[in-house]
Amino acid sequence: MNTVTNLPGSPQVAYRGDVLMLEDCAVADLAARFGTPLYAYSQSAMLAALSAYQRALAGRDHLICYAVKANSNLAVLQTFARAGCGFDIVSAGELARVLAAGAAPSKVVFSGVGKTRAEMQQALDVGVMCFNVESEAELETLSAVAVQAGRTAQISLRVNPDVDAKTHPYISTGLKGNKFGIAHERAVAVYARAARLPGIEIVGIDCHIGSQITEIDPYLDALDRMLDLVEAIEATGVTLHHLDLGGGLGITYADEQPPSAGELIGALLQRIDARGHAHRQLMFEPGRSLVGNAGVLVTEVLYLKPSDDADGKHFCIVDAAMNDMARPAMYEAWMGIVPCRLRDGPPVTYDVVGPVCESGDWLGRDRALAVQQGDHLALLSAGAYGMSMASNYNTRGRAAEVMVSGDQAGLIRERESPTELFRGEHLLP
Numbered sequence: 001m002n003t004v005t006n007l008p009g010s011p012q013v014a015y016r017g018d019v020l021m022l023e024d025c026a027v028a029d030l031a032a033r034f035g036t037p038l039y040a041y042s043q044s045a046m047l048a049a050l051s052a053y054q055r056a057l058a059g060r061d062h063l064i065c066y067a068v069k070a071n072s073n074l075a076v077l078q079t080f081a082r083a084g085c086g087f088d089i090v091s092a093g094e095l096a097r098v099l100a101a102g103a104a105p106s107k108v109v110f111s112g113v114g115k116t117r118a119e120m121q122q123a124l125d126v127g128v129m130c131f132n133v134e135s136e137a138e139l140e141t142l143s144a145v146a147v148q149a150g151r152t153a154q155i156s157l158r159v160n161p162d163v164d165a166k167t168h169p170y171i172s173t174g175l176k177g178n179k180f181g182i183a184h185e186r187a188v189a190v191y192a193r194a195a196r197l198p199g200i201e202i203v204g205i206d207c208h209i210g211s212q213i214t215e216i217d218p219y220l221d222a223l224d225r226m227l228d229l230v231e232a233i234e235a236t237g238v239t240l241h242h243l244d245l246g247g248g249l250g251i252t253y254a255d256e257q258p259p260s261a262g263e264l265i266g267a268l269l270q271r272i273d274a275r276g277h278a279h280r281q282l283m284f285e286p287g288r289s290l291v292g293n294a295g296v297l298v299t300e301v302l303y304l305k306p307s308d309d310a311d312g313k314h315f316c317i318v319d320a321a322m323n324d325m326a327r328p329a330m331y332e333a334w335m336g337i338v339p340c341r342l343r344d345g346p347p348v349t350y351d352v353v354g355p356v357c358e359s360g361d362w363l364g365r366d367r368a369l370a371v372q373q374g375d376h377l378a379l380l381s382a383g384a385y386g387m388s389m390a391s392n393y394n395t396r397g398r399a400a401e402v403m404v405s406g407d408q409a410g411l412i413r414e415r416e417s418p419t420e421l422f423r424g425e426h427l428l429p
């Protein structure tokens with residue numbers, strides 16, 4: 001019985017018979033070899049996700065900038081850099097990472113509402129392609145920093161188009177009440193101000209309306225509002241070279257059916273062309289949709305804790321926790337949890353929880369699983385906002401990470417040891 005059973009998400013993660021595979025590696029073998037908790041990624045799933053964007057934009061002047069915060073491992077960044085991808089960064093730390101991974105600064109855009117002067121200075125020194133400026137105060141500061149450094153900062157203004165991305169409030173960013181971007185109504189005036197600032201060169205305009213977006217309509221609404229603005233701004237004599245539509249495309253965790261990158265971009269291009277903007281350079285900043293479905297978080301079942309009450313909770317206690325994967329605790333996100341080897345026997349409904357001392361430390365609730373102590377489970381679609389949001393809460397070292405390609409698996413991050421965790425702390429004299 002070597003039939004292949006696909007799971008939601010990427011075709012690189014599937015059962016072959018009873019065995020959960022990541023490409024041609026048995027996930028349980030990865031757990032035995034590298035230990036748990038373990039993040040494992042499929043390189044071909046990442047490259048396939050990128051090439052869907054690249055194909056949709058072929059023949060157009062475009063740049064795809066992977067949003068580093070989704071998964072910032074150097075080997076992940078290197079994989080994308082080698083495939084011609086640019087990067088969207090939000091800190092000097094992420095700038096250092098992309099440079100260490102071999103990225104060309106001319107393909108880096110710098111986003112974020114709270115860039116410090118030091119961060120601006122570093123980004124100017126290496127020559128990033130564009131600062132996505134999020135407030136008037138930031139614009140003034142950037143101009144001053146650039147003048148002092150004898151440089152010119154290329155900028156786009158991140159405009160808040162005030163559209164509802166219809167996603168979780170914590171990951172919705174394009175509505176009026178959000179901290180992100182410059183209000184739509186202020187944009188023309190702020191561009192006029194930017195055009196007069198000495199350290200600033202205007203190169204484009206951008207927006208980013210949210211994350212885990214599963215419909216095309218919010219993007220089309222945002223695009224229409226952005227093109228209205230582009231026309232109003234260019235009517236004042238300011239030229240905008242590129243149009244950056246941000247990231248945010250959703251992935252399948254359970255039964256969501258987001259458009260493919262091809263469908264989304266096809267619809268956007270049609271609208272862009274219909275409105276006479278076909279000549280414009282287009283940029284996208286996908287994060288989750290490039291890496292989310294490419295990764296699993298592998299964990300070992302430490303203990304089963306059944307309830308005596310007929311209607312009580314049964315707990316499956318695993319060695320991964322909210323410090324390894326924050327999404328369930330933080331957004332009540334639902335993530336698939338499956339055994340690395342299927343067992344016969346009736347499933348029991350468990351809450352799958354970690355060892356951290358918080359009731360919010362759960363990975364999945366009410367999951368029917370046939371498992372025993374010592375088995376391995378995999379959290380699916382864990383490649384985005386998993387390891388990059390991991391913490392050391394409870395003085396837990398962060399997980400190891402491996403990259404899989406075919407039947408090969410390579411360690412791309414070592415497991416943190418306890419002494420590393422308090423390196424830099426000092427006892428009192």
Ligand SMILES: *Cc1c(COP(=O)(O)O)cnc(C)c1O
Pocket residue numbers: 067069070088111112208210211212246247248249285286287288289
């Ligand atoms: C987080 C972020 C992205 C990526 O969002 P995804 O939902 O992961 O695609 C893109 N642009 C900006 C400015 C961001 O903050």
